[in-house]
Amino acid sequence: MALLCAQSMAFADTMTWKIRAFDKYAVDVSFYSQNRKAVWPGNGKVWTIKDYKVHEFKISCVAGEKVCYGAWVRGSSREYWGVGNGGTQRCKSCCYTCDNGFVTPVQNLNE
Helix, strand or coil, rough: CHHHHHHHHHEEEEEEEEEECCCCCCCCEEEECCCCCCCEECCECCEEEEECCCCCEEEEEEEECCEEEEEEEEECCCCCCEECCCCCCCCCCCEEEECCEEEEEEEEEEC
């Protein structure tokens, strides 16, 4: 049994997203797995950016998993970036593969 737990933990990995929002309104951010039903931070919560600084979001993911960011102006479904609220939109250059502590380049929203 201990061997199974040790092997399962070997598949856990992390990645850090760097995001900066150049928007005068609060921007909410979530991350969506493209390989399984996983959302970060999850449980109906979001991370919120209220300034123009680079924010880092570290998530635990499965090695090799494709993860995309979704960001949107709080309270608006019209203005979004990446895969948007709920992860339902299509995007170019908004997804990365979870790999051994990978850190994304800064994703500039509304640059």
